[in-house]
Amino acid sequence: MNFYFILTFCVITIQSTKKCGYDACNLGDSTKLNVHLVPHSHDDVGFVKTLDEYYYGSRTDLQHAGVQYILDSIVLALDENSDRRFIYVEMAFFSRWWNEQSEIVRNKVKEFVNSGRLEFISGGWCMNDEATTHYNSIIDQHSLGLEFLNEQFGECGRPKVGWQIDPFGHSREQASLLAQMGFDGLFFGRADYQDLQKRNTTKSMEMVWKASANLGQQSWLFTGILPRRYSTPPTFSFDFIAPDDPIIDDVNLPDYNVPQRVRTFIETAHNESLEYATNHIIMTFGGDFQYENALANYKNLDKLIQYVNAQQMNGSDVNVFYSTPTCYLYALNKVNRSWISKTDDFFPHAHHPHGFWTGFYTSRPALKRFERYSNNILQVTRQLNAFSNSQLRNQIFNLSEAMAVAQHHDAVSGTERQHVADDYALRLSIGIDGALNVINQAYSKLLSKEGHSRVNVQQFLCPLTNISECLPIENVERFVVTLWNPTIHPVMDYLRVPVTNSYKVRDPNGTVVNVDLIPISNITKDIPGRMSNATMELILRYNLPTLGFSSYFFERNEEEKVEDLKITKKEMCILQNQYLRVEIDEQGNLQQMINLQKNINLTFANHGFYWYEGKAIFSERRLKFSIRWTKGYPGNNSQFDFQASGAYIFRPVTQNPTPVSTKRSLKCFKTSLVQTALITFNDWISEEIRLYDEKEDLEIEWTVGPIPIEDNLGKEIILRYDTNLASQSKYYTDSNGREVLQRIRNYRPTYNYTITEPVSGNYYPVNSRIWINETNRQFTILTDRSQGGASLLDGSIEVMIHRRLLYDDHMGVGEALNETAFDRGLVIRGKHFLYLDSPQSSSLYHRARSQQLFLSPLATFQLFNSSYTNYSNGYGQTWSMLQESLPLNIHLLTFDQLKEKEFLVRLEHYFELNEDHIYSNPTLIDLQSLFKSIGIIDQFVELTLDGNLELSKMDRLHWFTDEQHSGIENRKSLLAKQNSTIIFNPMQIRTFRIAIA
Template identity: 35%
Template structure:
């Protein structure tokens, strides 16, 4: 980048046009010598060069003028589409690249793999609100933008859009800038709550017949669960309560099996601290229990559950109080359903996972460790918000002996593990789930020793994986990763850990000829398989030094109460499953959707009989008995400002990923929009700003010997307006604008 000013007045001693033109042309020729065709893309500027845009463009104008006057090359302002058209017009052949560019580095010890995890609480907040936004837009559409108390979801949408900036969700902004992102998200979420409350009130009110006015209902005794997925689902609801003498009934009046789990002390302390930190008041009504029950909800619909005080007559109890189990044997087994987890009572560590339904049995251990962050050495590169650079020593194991607490019940078993004063974990195994849910609480990370720490959890399974593991790409397809290897060039390994880290938005898995071991996440993070049979996730980071990539401050998040500050504590979840070879895709795809789009809950105080007489307690907005295929997700359902409706449908599976679901899927729009008449339907580009009919795909020529061995992708045919059936091939996303 040519930052020095172009001085073009020949009467001045610092006249340098000829020098700068020669420098420019020499650099252009170096790039041209490794680029096919005579067109090269010249990226002008960097993060901070356009702070003084007028001066910068003036210098570029001069440079272009004098370079073109020289005549050896031609320079012009261009766009990505103009550049692509010029490359295509050259009729050249090209090498074929099937993978991505991760991980990347700008020097041998500077891998940009730290930002995958930086600011994990912020990343998770964005993920939670993204799922909430998806559901809220559906509800906004179902009741109409003009019917939801003059509020709308635009504020949250805008805030989420801003948060996708490459220095926002990445965690690579200054702290005060990140605070601004969070504030915008919180304001948008608050506005969207008004939409959700109003829409649910209207949808449930059987007397309004779709004519919705603003609602004054205060959403606790009546629980409404809304399902934003396109298929029936059964999931667990956990509600904090102070009473263990409650009964849960469904919309038909049938008693629903429930279980009480005491709120653990770590959660109570965490809640107390952050309530005081962010509200300035003490938490006087902290819940004592989690009320746990299973809810079944139709697609794009809702179901209602009623929680009331249990009658004291007789000794009948409908809720099960969880029991505490003191370890008596060397091996402790938990799991009320098919999945069983075994722990050592002496070390407190996980030993084994076994699924009685599939017969898959894997010895597996879990541990928490931390990498010591490099402060720089002969190479001054430090670990920071962007860069992950451990100091070269093996990661430190947090604890080899972990105190255990076992909680058992008919719906869920829990194992509580205290790895240290700043790492706490709860593993939950539900009766009707074939995976384990892990809730971690990490922080404040101690830095009294002036050493930055990058905290990971590591699973070690008895599997032969031959350096291979798989991570998702944008939560869509899974890409094969090979440790210490790059498909495009011979890799010189300078950072054996950081150089093998990859971004994870959905999950990571390993496999051999006997089984698959998968981990799904609830927020963006980084992970790898540093040794065969291992999976590790980085969950939290706290630095002492800046990594000199523009942030200008160390990644050191903290929270203050009464002028006392401590490092940030983060909480999150990940989910682990074992499957037969080739069978894990169904779990990853379905459970991944359920993690991203949890049941949306609303609450109201009202007598159940009164509620039932005036509200629809269970309904779907689709045609009765219709649901989307299990390999299709409704990723957008949104009413636009002009009253039209934006719809995006996505095939969830890759070609060849599953024998049944990696096939052409069909969605019947007439049944999906039951009770509505579609007047017009227009297919558009993914971004919905161009008609599909106006789009043309370029047919690039590929070098000999580099043809893609995979068959041509299956794609859905144009939609016939008489049948209104949308076809989707594997990994295909189709976008439509519809009017009713």
């Protein structure tokens, strides 16, 4: 007991003297080559094993990895020698480990953090993917991790550096977001092999990334590409996972190797320095799930440092010491030199001439869609919890955590094993179940009429309405659909409800609304796993207030309106409303799309589904052994020519994809609300082209699968749109759903690009939209999930929508991307939204519609066993948080209740500079308008983007570039009690902690 008292007293004493961050840095010797030795472990939050399997170290048949033992071992090793340092990244693992520790261990770890010996880097819940993630979810997953660090470690726990060492390409938006969170730098491990060839010879591995075309120096982020990705230098791995010879320093032994090992290390350091611009270099010592025996690693590293530095007495200029990425960054900053800059991104990524990592943009499309749907529920649940003052934030944590885990670079990317993908989906599903309780608690308050007793709401979700299934409402007499609008602008859209009977529907005013019934296609009925008996879809148009809900009451009506439905087959189909005219010939070919308001005509030379084939390639050696590859590239990595398509890699054999069918069947359905062309290509691919009344875009819902593999060929399915636009090799894609970058076919802005893969080398991530244009016409496709897209011919856009492959690409996942369900290949259903306008007039649609698709109205269902009169007497049927909508260029990103009278709010201006002559202007917002139904704002403080640091405390390093000698602009926080009017500049996100009276 006395020992415990003394230990605790000592720890507390040490904690009172904090020396972390830059204050804890060894900046080396200005006269020497300083080697910053960085011990680390890269711990995937799921990949070959699930998060739980990785943490506990189970399933060693798949991979030896146990994160709990790594962290245990690190604590012991750091405690043994105060010179040692370690960095850690993934809070999904660390927070779990931390919650299991005693106070003695926690205090010891806090001592390490406060003295800079244990340093958190990035600090997100995971190391997120950058190609298939949306900026909303990137912010959230970082905020979750940084909130944990702030609560447990305070200022010394806050990272200063991003550490994206394993993602497969890097987005400009990711860098911009990190800069807005207050990070000073970013290091990553992967860059295109052609890009590296140039950088290695020009000492341009480090740069200032000007990561936004709109935010100026707020988005500048010093960025470095690490040597060897993130692994240990060759021959110096002392971890038991990949052991090299240890340092044997007993001169009496025949295996004494200190001179040899020291010479090799000094040579390695000098060789590395040839690629970098200063007398500081970074050497990562670690790898995947290393340091389970940290003592063995550090024992050898201690010796290596000692004996290498001893050679300075003999004239060596190499000075090696334990360091961190933060200290390496700080040393570079103190060199006080100018750096090159970069304004584009690092997509697509290739590690050899035939290894383009562009397949994962589309891999596991069902998981990609489920992740988007889950985020929609998360944001709505946060809003409902806040507006109802339910104070159930802890019950939302499971979904917040599951969403954060899903951002991992082997999660939403689709590059994990099947059982791991199933685990990600299960976590999201469990999180949604918890969120539904919060939704019901909130609606019990919000739906209750003033002056009446509180209603008991038992609502449920119908997540399978995309395949026309909602089992709880089948054959019931009455039910209610409540739709929540999570945006700050009113929404008009359409609801499709699968039914077995006709229903009379009343809107929130009690008025019977016009509805249509359309038969459900046999294609939908035959989807494997569909259990519904519904034969029709009821379609109604709804109008929702800003940040609020409307309820629609359904009551069975035996007078079906089938007579209002017009059906034609095998004849030309014209879909037309107030805005668009779409012509489809009798063979099912999309021919024309006309913007009737602007008289803009777009002709389609072709529109349809194709598949890329991987087929046999023979080498002379393989022919001698009569090995015939008939299933596609085997991916054995014996030669680059044998690189296969797989979960990561997209490598088609030919530039010309194969049409899925030479014939099509056409059937048209027309009602007062929607006109539909059902085009069937074969028994596993079809699409429904829909034009709704008063809608400006054309909806295409496609159904793909089961992809046949009986021919022993894996297939990568694309949907291609060939138009008569003269796009001049240019096309445009979004970056994580936010800013847009111009792409040019067969071109890279920063290096001379040699074409090796004409198809996959031109694919880019499409998180929300892709378009082509010419002077007066622009054709845009919006997507409902992340996908890969390209423009391989002028006037053409193709989007990959599904993949089923028979070979592993040997990038680590260890199994083919061959998804199945119900003992058949997986069926995928999704949507594209087509828009035609002038380039000058397209911006508002892009921004507003893409945000509406990302944050869609959430429909919840409730059974009700009494009359509409009784329902209307007890239930409120519409409500809005706002008295009026906010400006169209402003978007509400986050509304989260922190505690009873405290809220976290993020608002953004989501137009770019010069994008629109009206909406690209600075815009004023009164924050009080968001709180009129809650209370009066007493105080608010502006925070960094992650919401865990007051903006006034953000003090970023200054950097100079060759183009502009200027430092990073540091924004100061707003603290106000009365004036709550804030100005937003283009592309600016501002985060506030708000207290109400």
